[in-house]
Amino acid sequence: MVLKAVILIGGPNTGTGFRPLTLDVPKPLFPIAGHPMIYHLIESCSQVEGLDEVLLIGSYQSDEQELKNFVSSVRKEFHLNVRYYQEFAQLGTAGGIYHFRDQILSNEPEAFFVLNSDICGEFPLTEMLQFHREKRQGADYHHKEVYTMLATEATRQQSHNYGCIVNRKETGEVMHYVEKPETFVSTSINCGVYLFSQHIFQHLSSAFKDKQSRPNFESKLPPTYRDESISLEKDLLMELAGTDKLFVYHTDSFWSQIKSAAGTIYANRNYLKIYRHKRPERLRSNTDHGPQIIGDVWIHSSAEVHPTATIGPNVSISKGAVIGAGARIKESLILESAHVHDHACILHSIIGRDSTVGAYTRVEGTPNDPNPDKPFSKMEVKGLFNSNGQLNPSITIIGSRVQVPSEIVVLNTIVLPHKDISGSEMNKIIL
Template sequence: MVVKAVILTGGPSRGTSFRPLNLAADMPKPLFPLGGKPMIWHQLHSLSQVPHCTEVFLIGFWPEDTFTAFINQANEEFNGCFTVKYLREWQELGTAGGTYHFRDLITHNATAFFIIHSDIACDFPLNQLRAFHETHQGVGSIQATRVSRSSAHKYGCIVSDDKALAIHYAEKPDSFVSDLVSTGVYLFDVTLFDEIAAIIDCHYSSNIPQQEIGFDEHILRLEQDVIRPMADAHKMYVFETDVPWRPIKSAGSALPANELYLAQYQAKQGILLYQRGALDDASEKDSETEIVQPVTIDPSAHIARGCKIGPFVSIAANVVVKEGARVAHAVVQENTIIEPHCCILYAIIGARCRLAPWARVEGQPFTGDESAPTQSGICILACDVLVTRDVLIRSCIVLPNKSLSTSAASQVLL
C-alpha cells in the first residue's frame, strides 16, 4: 500500500500563543528546535520508517521561502525514503481546507495518507497506526491517548465503543466528555475527499444560515468540520496508544517537548546525544566538564572547563558556555553567550542572547499534567536579550531586544 503524508504547518497568523519564541523572522514555530532538531524533523524521521511512504507535503500559508533551506536538507537526509515538498495555501484555508485544495497531488498513486499536526511531540508509532488502519473498514483512524480528567476539556475528546469505533467527537468541550483525546495524528483512505465533498455539499444545501452553524466557506477545519460528522456517521476508528505525547501550544510547552525527545534519544542508545570529544572546538575540556545525560550539543558550540551541563539540555550552534556555568532542563538557541558562573534552570534562551557573569535565569519544575498545552512556570528569553551581572530572572517571559539590569520574577517584560 503506497502512502503519503501531510504535515500541517499553519502560518504566521497562527501559533500566537507560542510567542515570544516565534517573533524572530527566521524562527517560524514549525522550525523551532526540539532535541536539537527542528520541530517537524521528528515527524519526517518517523515517516522515514514507514515502508512505501513516497511523498511528504508540508501544507500551510507561510511565505514560499520559509521552509526552503529545511526542505533541501530534509530531501538530502531522507533521500531514498521520500521527497518533501511545501504546498502554500493561496489564503488561510483551515486544517482541512489546504489538504482538500491539494487533493489531486495527495491522492496521485496513493491509497492512504497520514495527516500530522506540526505542533506535537511524540514517538509517532506510525507503523502500528497503519497496521491498525488495515484491520477495519472505516475511512480514517485517529491516534488517541488518555489524559487526566481535569485537562481533557483542552483537547479533542473521543467516545469509542469496545471495537474501537469512534461514536462521538467533541473539540474542546465545555464539560467532560471523555479522557480519550486525539493526539493530532491521523491516517485516512483517499476516500476522505469524497466525505469532505459531501460535507461541503451538505452545508451549502442546508437552509440554515452558514454563520449559525459555524461554517466558513473559506475555512475548513479538520476536527470540527470533518472528523466530528464522520465520527457521528461511524466512519472513524480509534487507535489508542500510551506512548509519551506532548502538545506544543504555548512557548513554555516547548520545554517538556524537548525533554520528551531527549528521553527518547537516551532510550534508543543515545545515537543523537552528545558524545565525549564531539565538539569542533579544540578547547573542550572533557575531564573538567560534567555532562549529565540526556544532552544534545551542536559540534560548533564552545563548552569551557568547570561547567555542568544537563540533564535535559539542548545547546544549539555557536553557543559559548564559559567556565563554571550551570545549565539544566533548558534549551539554548544559537549564538548565545553564557558568561562565567551563570545558572540556567527550566528555561528557554533565545538566539543571540547574552548572560553576564553570575546571572541567573530560572523557571519552575514541571508540575501537574505534563501533557498540558501550557507550562506557565518556564522562564523564557526571546532573541537578543541581555541579562546583566548578578541579575536574577525567575519565571518571566522576556520579549526581544531587552536589556535587563534589575532582577524580576513572574512578569512579562516588554
C-alpha cells in the same frame, strides 16, 4: 503500495501563545532536542515502509528562507520527497487538505497520514498502519472506506481541553466524537494524527459544499466572501463518528501538545529521553576533557562548552553557542549563537539566538509539568495572566539578541527580542 504524509504547519497568525519564540523563527521550525519541531514528525514518517512523500501545508510565505532551507535539508537526510504548499488563506485544519487534493492524490496512494505540527511524541505510525489495514480487510468491514485516528488517555479533569472519543472497546470503532466538550465525555483524547484513504475527499467535498450553502451570520466579513476553511475535527470527525468507517488506535507512548513556550521544555525532555533509548549517539556523554554531563543532553558539534561547566539534565545547546567556565545549565534550551558567560546559572529557561547572559547571573523559570501523581496527566496550558491580572509563574524566556548583564537574577520573566536588561527582574514581561 504508495503512502504519503501531510503535516499541517499553520501560519504566522497561528500559535500566538508561542510568542516571543516565533517572532524570529516560524513555530514549526523552533528547535527542540536539537532539531525543528516538524523534523521529529518527518523522521517518524520516514520510518514507515513505503512512505516516500511528505507534504507540508500552511500559510507561511513560500519564499520563507528558513523554511526553504529546512525542506531541502530533510529531503537529503531522509531521502523523501518533501514539498511545501502555501494556502492562499488560512483554511482551517482540513481546508488545506481539500485544496491540495490533486497533489495528495497523485500516484494514487493507498492511504495518507495527516499530522498536526504542534504535537510531540513517540508516534506508532507503523503499528497504526497495520491496524488500519486490518480494519480494511476485516470480515466485518467489507467496504474499503476506513479512517483511523490516534488516541491516548487523559485525566477526567483535563479531557475537556481536547477532542474526546467514545469508541467500542472490542473493535475500536468511533461511536461519538466531540471537540473540546463543555461536559465530561471520555478520557480518550484525539492525538492529532490520522490515517485516511482516498475516500475522505468525498466527505471533505460534502463538508465544503455544505458550508458554502449556509449563511454565516456570525461573520463580520461581507456576504460575498467565500469562507473555504474546513475543520477536520468539527466538519469531518464528528460526522464520521458512528458510521462504521472511523476507528481509533490507542497509544500508551509519550504524547503532548506544544501550545505554549513552556511546552518546549517538556517536549525537549521527552525527545531526549527517546534519544536515550533509540538514538543514543545523539546525546553527549562524559569525557575526560569535556564538561560534566548529567542525564540527557544534546550539544551541537559547533557549540563551545567549557570543560568546567555542568550541563543537564534535559538540556539542548544549539549551533555556535558558547558556554563559559563554571556555568550551570539545567532543563533549558540554549539557542543558536547564544553566549552564557562564566559561572552563570540557567534553570528552566530558554536563551534566544545571539543573546548574552553575563557572568554570575542567574536566569530561572518555573516548570509547568504534568502532575506526576496523576496517571495520564497532561500539561496545563495556562494564560500569561491569572484572574488577578498577575503574570502566571512559568519558564523564563530571553528573546533573541538580548543582553543580560552580570551578577543579576532574572526570575519568571519574558524578555522580547532586541531588549536590554539593566538589573534584576522578577515576574515581568519586558517589552
